[in-house]
Structure formats: C-alpha cells, structure tokens
Amino acid sequence: MSNQSHQIIESSYRAYYGKLFSALLNQFGVSYVNEIEDAIQNSFLKSLKSWKPNHFPDNRENWLYIVAKNDLVNQIKRSTKSSSATINSEIADNAKTDDLRLQTILLFSSSKKISTQTKVIFILKNIFGLNVREIAESTLLNQDAIYKSIKRAKKTLQTEFVDTQIDSINAGHNEIIIVEEILYAVFNIGFDSFNEKVKSMVNEDLCLEALSLAKLLSEKYTSDSTKNLMALFCFHIARLPAKIDNGKLIPFIKQDKSKWNLELFNLGFHFLRKPDKLDKFYLEALIISKYMGTNTYDTAHWEEIIKLYELLIKCYNSPIVKLNLCYALHKAHRTSEALALLEDLKYELPDNHIYLSLVKADILKETNTEEAEQILHSVLNNMNQSIRKEYILENGFIKL
DSSP states (O other), rough: OHHHHHHHHHHHHHHHHHHHHHHHHHHHGGGGGGHHHHHHHHHHHHHHHOOOOBOOSSSSSHHHHHHHHHHHHHHHHHHHOHHHHHHHHHSSOOOOOOOHHHHHHHHHHHHHOOOOHHHHHHHHTTTTTOHHHHHHHHHOHHHHHHHHHHHHHHHHHHHHHOOOHHHHHHHHHHHHHHHHHHHHHHHHHTTOOTTTOTTOOHHHHHHHHHHHHHHHHHHHHHHHHHHHHHHHHHHHHTTTTHETTTTTOOOGGGGGGGOOOOHHHHHHHHOOOSSOOOHHHHHHHEEEEEEHHHHHHOOOHHHHHHHHHHHHHOOOOOOHHHHHHHHHHHHHHHHHHHHHHHHHTTSOTTTTOOOHHHHHHHHTTOOHHHHHHHHHHHHHTOOOOOOOOHHHHHHOEEEE
C-alpha cells in the first residue's frame, strides 16, 4: 500500500473512531463495548486491504460504519446464537446516526463508580482514538497503569450503564468539569504532538475537534468555564500559521504576528469571561493573551506573567504550571528562585520529561554550560521528532 493510502487511513482513524464508537454504542448498548472496539478495529484492518490509491470510498465514514456494524452483528450472532432475522429486526438499517460523541462523553463522565482520571483515560482512547503512548505523555502515567485502568473501566461501565440510553443524560456541574478537562487534554495532545509522524508538531484536526465539542458543550450548558476554555483554544489556534516556517519551528517571541489569525484572536476575547471564582481556563487564557498582546518581553512583562502563574497554582497545583512559572522566574532574572522550584519539580515530573530538561538546560547555560549540554544531548538521544531535534541543534548551543 502506498504512503498516501496509509496517511488517508490513519487520518480516517483519528477523524472517525469516536464517531463510530458512539454511534454503535448508542445502537447496541454499553454491554457490547468490547465487541464494538473489535468491530471498529476490524473495519480499519479491512480498509487497509480494500482501499486503493485513487480509489477510496466516496464516504469513508459511512463505509467504515457499515463494515464495523456488520462485523459487530456477526460477533453478536456467534456469541448469542441469535438468528439473522432477530438481529435484523433489532437493527433496521445501515444508515449512520448523528455525531453522538459529546453525549457519550457526558454519559461516561456521569459515572459514579470510576475515578475522574479513569474517565479521562477511557474517553481519550475510545472517543478520540488516542493510543496508550499518547495518553501516557498527556497524563504522566505509565503505559501499564493505563492498560489496567481501561480494562477496569470497561467492566465497571458495562454494569453501571447496562440499560442507559446515551441521550438520557442531563449533566450536572461535576460532569461538565470532567468534560472540560477531557477536551483540554485532547487539545494539548493535538497542539503539542510528540508523534514523529506529525512533522509540524501540531495535529490541527484534533485541536479543531476539541474546539468544536467545547462549542457544543457551551451551547448545551452555557457555563462560563467552557467559554473560557474556548477562549484558550482560540488564542492558541490563532498562532498556528506562524508556528512553523519553511519546515522549521519558530519560538513564540520570534513568530511573525502578521501571520496570526486575527479573527480567532478576537474571538478568544469574545469568549473570555471573568468568573466569580478564578478558574484555570480563565487564567491560562489570560496568560496567553498577555503573551500575544505585547511586543516587549521585558522584566515587567515577566513579572506580570509570574503573578498570573502564582494565581493559577493556587487553583490548579500542576507540575506543568510550576514548570512554566520556573521559566518565567528565570526570564525575570530571578534565577535562584527558578532553580529552587526546579529542584522541587524533579520529584513531580519524570527524569526524562522533555520540557523539564529543556527549562533546566536553559537556566544552567549561563552558570554550568557543561551540564546544560549534557542535558540537551540526553534529550536529543531520546527524541524521534526531527523538527524538534533541528530546533535544539540550531538554538540549544550544542557543541557538535
């Protein structure tokens, strides 16, 4: 099979997996979640054999849905010894239903029997088609823990929602928060992809899917936190046209701002809502808007950013936020504070965490050049993505 065919099938997997999963789940029920996963995988395997260059189905999503549905019906027949007539009476047609991903996410988010972390992991895999390695990079969990978590989640959800219809869920505040966290994780994975196959570092389709579902969530429940999440997405997506130039990664402060999408930038401010109680999406959106709204990255700018990160840590005590604060302290010439925070972070992030390593190298390059170079060599040895390697080689003072 040609590279073009592989790329089309891979992009189809990303685009359609969650839609197929939600549609089949709605039609057959949560009891068949294992069979649904197998049926979808089988449909993509069949596409590898059936789809030829310049001869793809006119409607790839519907083709995959029909193949997966037929496979699922056959699985049910074999396991229950149901007759064809019985199955056909229950499943009347092959027409695909509407996009039910948001409803499915809301259903799983309403579970009372599994943890928020497990919900996020399960939905990242089955609604967004992310693989375990990508989930591990996003959640900082090891892959074995993720496999076990998904396995336990399936067993629990099958019993908890055995007779529940997807569209019967009316989400409360807690469920909305979980859905926002899931969309936030999906967006971050798409915006900063470590997949070596993603040459631009950005899976724009995944980012736009997260924004689209956030918009649906906002329309359904009108939460200010969802609007702030949309503002954050808009600010980030607006910068994408300037992030890569001639195949090279351009750091934020060197980007050509004339290439930014002004409409999306303004839309970010349109969605931004100052909440009664500070939340992380509002603060993160405010931080990126401060970055985008200035031409002078001087000490005063970094001091303002530091204050916002300190507020953010109070409501979202994340090691990644602390790492961003660490970098801002360094840029504000508060290096001793940055190094102290960096020392604490080594207990909260893996030793080989790429951004922890890069921030540490950047801070040490003026006081301990040898150690900084050792760190960067280690990063390069563990990195498969060529665009990042080239950036470090060109900007990271490596002695070759």
